[in-house]
Amino acid sequence: MSRLRIALTTGDVDGIGFEVTAKALHHLGPQKNVQFILWRPEDADKKYLRLIDKKFERITVDSLQEALKIDGPYLIDIASDESPAQWVETSAEACLEKVLDGIATAPLSKTSIKEAGFKDLGHTDILKRLSGAKYVNMGFVGEKFSVVLATAHTPIKDVTKHLSFTVLAETLKNANELRKKLPAAQAKRPIAVLGLNPHAGEEGLIGKEELLLFPQLSAFAKENRIPVEGPLVPDAAFFPSNWQRYSVYVALYHDQGLIPFKTIHGQDSGVHISLGIPFVRTSVDHGTAKDIFGLNKANPHSMIDAIRWAIKLARLSR
Template sequence: MPTLKSKPALKKIAITTGDPSGIGFEVTAKALAQIKPVKGTLFFLFRDQQQEKKQARYFKLIDSTWTRLTFFSLDVALDFVSSLEINKPTQNNYLIDLSLKSNAADWVVQAATACLNKNLDGLVTGPLSKTLVKQSGRKELGHTGLFRTLCPKAELHMAFVGKDFHVLIATDHIPFSKIESSLNKKMMASSFKAAKKMQALIGSKKDIAVLGLNPHAGESGLIGSFENKFLKKLPQGFRGPLVPDAAFLKKNWNKYSLFLCLYHDQGLIPFKMHHGQDAGVHFTIGLPFVRTSVDHGTAFELYNKNLANPNSMLDAINLNLKLTTSGV
């Protein structure tokens, strides 16, 4: 008697649309309309229950491409998905629509927990305001803080992938006055490890650039001692410390796999000045699942005006598809 082959499991990717008063839902709807259904993949759309009333035009955009199946609970949706016969062509265009009353920060925690429990495979996040996170009663002020609470032993770093160059940030959203004290031996070792992982993810074998902390990269100890203490002898495959004000000259873009920057604005100012806020992807290095995100904010002033550019969300979804497919 022939052995029956088991059907391949559906790849399940969550998309949290972020702050309901921002452009997250708009850019997600526009991106999904462009991506169209992907065979063997189900998207789980986390959104606010009131949006169907307030942003009907974007549901029409989604419904022109997808068969939207609405649920009010992730658990119920997952039970339904487990019973799907994925070989039926009519099921290739399903979109799991989660209509929720809870705070958008709760969606992120719920989706990330499902990823940790292997019920979902990847997570794409829309822009979330720190005010909304605070309203949820949590101490964390952003996505990275939420993930760190869920994965307290993980060494997490923010990374940004652009068309022309990529950056990884050593420290989180911390006051400028605390940057140097945070860049201790443990943090630098964690950052080097994360940079190597990012290098592997983007498939590059070029050296990794490391920026100095101080002007002129410390000028051999004349302007601060950090570089002499931590960056004088870099691990193999790293080059630096680069002078920060010249690191992002165009001639360096293709010279290095990525730029390891020591604090938020050191990497994000050049990245966003060049790539803008309509392109590029933010993803988190160190999580046991793939998390990608838009690299722009909530843009409350554009809410429901149909002016938001979806390219960053489009890039975030596509990168998540690529990385979850490769088994990262």
Template sequence: MSTNKALYLITTGDQDGVGLEVTAKALISLSKKKSFLRDNVFFIYISNSKEKYVIQLKKKFKTLTVSDESLNNIDLYKNFEIVFIASKLSPPHWVFQASKLCMSGRFSALITAPLSKELIQKSGFSEVGHTEIFRSVSKVNNLYMLFVGRFFNVLLLTGHIPLKQVNRNILKFNDTSLLKNLLQFRKNLAPRIRKKPIAFLGVNPHAGEGGIIDGAAEKKLSSFFSVDNSLLKSTPSFEGPLVPDVAFQKKYWNRYSLFIATYHDQGLIPFKMIHGQDSGVHITFGLPFLRTSVDHGTAKDIFGMNKANPNSMIEAIKWALKLSSSYLP
């Protein structure tokens, strides 16, 4: 048994959601490849060790159950394939704890199942989502939601903020490290698009129509994404601003390696309409550790029905394994 296994943390989200179900289904599916079990250990947060999906995993894998107070000795657990972390804490607490463990460098990545914003609030936290929790723990202000899909990829320039704040945030945006990091990340994408330009969308209708419909935000973005091509070794860089209402037409999917949307729904409505739960991974861009996630919600309406589609979790785990050896925020 290898002692050089990579260690991954998985938080399974709301107890009455599909997080544990898609986690179990994903791990069982991926275990068909022998190297998956040989090279990795998955530490999974659970609240009930008698839950049916926990029992399924225990039958399939070499497992151990520990408390969340026993994680100081993780090297002792490398002979197992799955380590269940039986926790009395609420799922939002799991995310805080797991983030701190990843910050310590002892885990290769954090993989998260969906967590409702209502549960975060009920647990006494002011944060409204995973991204805000990571910002609080890491003390890194500039974090971005990046969504990788089968057909196209989207980065959100702003996060969970009201629409009325989007324009103000764009006008003062100046995170120059994002440019270089995006170009570096692009190398991990599919060969057909990894050398294609990165497109950025306008904020206003018709991308400002040349200043007729405001246009200040578009002018700011055009200036910001004017990158010195010497950084790129003659490969294309950034193009835009694209008109938002046509940017995601099928003919553009292979023209660009990635789309930069200026606000949450501008990017996620088309992404989720096209990808559904069949494909799509959420990566938190900018963190000092690697975090991947499903791109869907808790789906409480199908909790306990064994109907949840695990494809997004399968892809989230695959991307965690792919990026963890050479991760750059």
């Protein structure tokens, strides 16, 4: 089997991305038939480089082009003066060209992306633009439950404008692909789709969206053999008694899914997976945490999981 090549982008230079990536690599150590290609700033903290060096034989280069020339059991370290947003774009292009097998990303702020001259709002928008994928969903895998968002960074006043049968059907397809990749016991369970309104609309008394969208969605799921239940009442859907009933929750807007996900899983666990793009991209489920930059306090658990999932998904896609 040829070696998988997984790029690791470390995000904002004044955030915790390089710290959590170095700690994650130290925790995981070398992985069988995997070569990590690490993007980091030229002036990265040397104590974290030394931490990596305790487990890996590291070769430093200054571009992905140079990194791809090196084979063998090495960690290839790209000391770059480019913007962290450019690291993501370059890595994604390499995935599309099939010279990389996946990307695991540390947090990248929207400010950093804007300063790089990009018009994208986040990682997902960069990946969507480059891949040309029309329907891309943010998926979040946690120890207790997993969530897929039907809409992402959409102002709450605009959510209903962005919800349609087509959007929900494509979201359900992406959620179903995630369901199949979960552990066997979870994968057997149906997908839960949340209602939009309080009480899931109460038969049209509190909003009509459920009546307009869900009959079509149920028919679509049946036709495509996707196990699904819903619309679930949003305020009761995430009771602990329900965690064992469903494989994935489909939330209709950002905070509907991520408030319960992050409340239960905390800031330092859970993995973000981009669904609907033609290559593997995973990420941490937290922000840049610039308030603790340089303090050696960052928890690497989410990055550990993101790297593990990137390897798992890359192997499944071979």
